[in-house]
Amino acid sequence: MDKVTIFDTTLRDGEQAAGGTLNVQEKLEIARQLEKLGVDVIEAGFPITSPGDFEAVSLIAREVRTPVICVLTHANLDAVDKSWEAVKGAENPCIHIVLSSSDIHLFYQLRKSREEILEMSCSTVARARKHVSNIEFSAMDASRTDPAYIYQILEAVIDAGATTVNIPDTVGYATPQEFGDLIDGVFQNVPNIDRAVVSVHCHNDLGMAVANSLEALRRGARQVEGTINGIGERAGNASLEEIVMAIKTRKDFYNLTTGIDTRQIYRTSRLVSELTGTPVQPNKAIVGANAFRHASGLHQDGVIKMPSTFEIMDPKTVGIPGSSLVLGKTSGRHGFKERLAELGYSLPEEDFKRAFTAFKELADKKREVTDKDIESVVAEEQRTIAEAYRLDRIQVSCGDRGIPTAAVQMTTPEGEPRADSALGTGPVDATCKAIDKIVAVPCKLTEFTVKSITEGIDAIGEVLIRVESEGITYTGRGADTDIIVASAKAYINALNRLLAARKTVA
Numbered sequence: 001m002d003k004v005t006i007f008d009t010t011l012r013d014g015e016q017a018a019g020g021t022l023n024v025q026e027k028l029e030i031a032r033q034l035e036k037l038g039v040d041v042i043e044a045g046f047p048i049t050s051p052g053d054f055e056a057v058s059l060i061a062r063e064v065r066t067p068v069i070c071v072l073t074h075a076n077l078d079a080v081d082k083s084w085e086a087v088k089g090a091e092n093p094c095i096h097i098v099l100s101s102s103d104i105h106l107f108y109q110l111r112k113s114r115e116e117i118l119e120m121s122c123s124t125v126a127r128a129r130k131h132v133s134n135i136e137f138s139a140m141d142a143s144r145t146d147p148a149y150i151y152q153i154l155e156a157v158i159d160a161g162a163t164t165v166n167i168p169d170t171v172g173y174a175t176p177q178e179f180g181d182l183i184d185g186v187f188q189n190v191p192n193i194d195r196a197v198v199s200v201h202c203h204n205d206l207g208m209a210v211a212n213s214l215e216a217l218r219r220g221a222r223q224v225e226g227t228i229n230g231i232g233e234r235a236g237n238a239s240l241e242e243i244v245m246a247i248k249t250r251k252d253f254y255n256l257t258t259g260i261d262t263r264q265i266y267r268t269s270r271l272v273s274e275l276t277g278t279p280v281q282p283n284k285a286i287v288g289a290n291a292f293r294h295a296s297g298l299h300q301d302g303v304i305k306m307p308s309t310f311e312i313m314d315p316k317t318v319g320i321p322g323s324s325l326v327l328g329k330t331s332g333r334h335g336f337k338e339r340l341a342e343l344g345y346s347l348p349e350e351d352f353k354r355a356f357t358a359f360k361e362l363a364d365k366k367r368e369v370t371d372k373d374i375e376s377v378v379a380e381e382q383r384t385i386a387e388a389y390r391l392d393r394i395q396v397s398c399g400d401r402g403i404p405t406a407a408v409q410m411t412t413p414e415g416e417p418r419a420d421s422a423l424g425t426g427p428v429d430a431t432c433k434a435i436d437k438i439v440a441v442p443c444k445l446t447e448f449t450v451k452s453i454t455e456g457i458d459a460i461g462e463v464l465i466r467v468e469s470e471g472i473t474y475t476g477r478g479a480d481t482d483i484i485v486a487s488a489k490a491y492i493n494a495l496n497r498l499l500a501a502r503k504t505v506a
């Protein structure tokens with residue numbers, strides 16, 4: 001079976017569409033998770049477009065060593081050199097040059113002739129070749145380009161040193177049959193195509209991004225580009241988890257394989273959703289909340305008797321934690337450790353102790369502790385580990401007659417306990433104001449979202465907070481059965497991220 005190269009562009013195409021909401025630490029966190037997921041290539045950013053992207057790419061290049069780290073650049077000699085500066089620290093660097101090829105782009109956007117475009121393509125690939133051996137070239141808007149011109153460009157850039165040639169359906173216009181025929185055409189008409197990997201990059205404007213990508217693989221493409229949860233420009237990119245699970249579930253048909261550890265899919269999906277603040281639609285294939293939920297009585301009956309009656313995939317292979325009761329108040333260290341191992345966590349002893357304490361506290365408040373709760377507890381512990389300021393205790397009073405009041409006690413980065421209190425328009429406002437008095441870093445709260453992770457009135461609530469300071473947005477998360485406590489944790493998490501970012505810059 002041939003292996004398909006999985007090229008993830010969540011941090012480039014995906015984050016571009018999310019409005020650049022991710023800060024440098026968050027991009028690194030996602031890159032680390034993508035490494036765990038087993039993607040072959042991480043497109044870490046478009047460094048010449050912003051200093052923040054440049055910094056994020058350099059950091060990811062230094063820290064994430066297994067996958068290829070790729071940077072996108074315009075077809076311009078200076079841009080190629082600058083982009084190389086961002087990615088040169090990587091173990092396996094790659095430069096990705098993109099240039100439009102369709103007449104419609106050439107005529108209206110670039111105002112260049114076909115000959116000029118061909119020359120720019122070859123000279124920039126040759127320039128990249130001076131820095132690195134791994135070079136990808138994308139003929140933007142390929143699906144709306146005269147095929148004969150595509151063949152000509154691809155042959156020329158492969159001769160100039162491109163090792164991967166990408167055929168994007170940039171505007172999501174192609175149909176599977178047509179797009180597959182274009183891939184066939186590339187194999188038949190580009191004489192040196194055996195010297196390069198054929199890649200595809202599809203957009204979802206007509207809901208066909210995944211179908212087009214899979215058809216291209218069936219016709220011989222061996223790299224596929226996409227994003228987690230399908231986020232990206234407009235209607236998004238091809239959703240990588242759908243492509244990967246289609247290849248795995250229908251290997252009888254595609255006869256292909258990938259290097260993805262599918263059990264990491266769910267966790268990656270959640271992380272990307274949380275950090276970009278882009279929710280996943282409940283009926284989304286593979287990672288939607290309802291993707292494995294059977295509503296029809298007939299189906300439920302079948303699944304109880306034999307899962308394969310109505311389930312083509314086992315939710316465990318995607319890493320979705322079960323929602324059945326697993327642990328309670330009486331569960332001990334051993335049971336908790338075993339359950340963590342089953343969920344794919346191996347925590348160092350110190351972290352395990354903290355997680356176990358948090359679990360026991362939760363079990364006191366909540367009768368049934370499910371896998372989803374455990375995931376949330378561990379995520380919360382991992383978040384707070386490196387925190388400068390920490391929440392010790394909080395007390396709030398509110399109601400329709402009282403004045404919302406919050407008293408907060410925290411530990412400062414120097415290990416000093418500090419307490420203060422404040423009034424507010426509501427309990428969350430009062431809490432944030434009390435925290436502000438202790439942390440004293442000017443910022444504006446721009447977004448506040450709360451959602452429950454599990455079912456039931458005693459569910460864990462998860463809060464996402466964004467704060468803005470000097471034009472940069474920082475995201476904080478917190479989880480607790482009490483949403484005011486979760487809000488305080490999320491706010492402190494955001495402030496700590498802000499302070500950490502300032503330290504990196506200084």
Ligand code: MN
Binds near residue numbers: 013170203233237
């Ligand atoms: Mn794109």
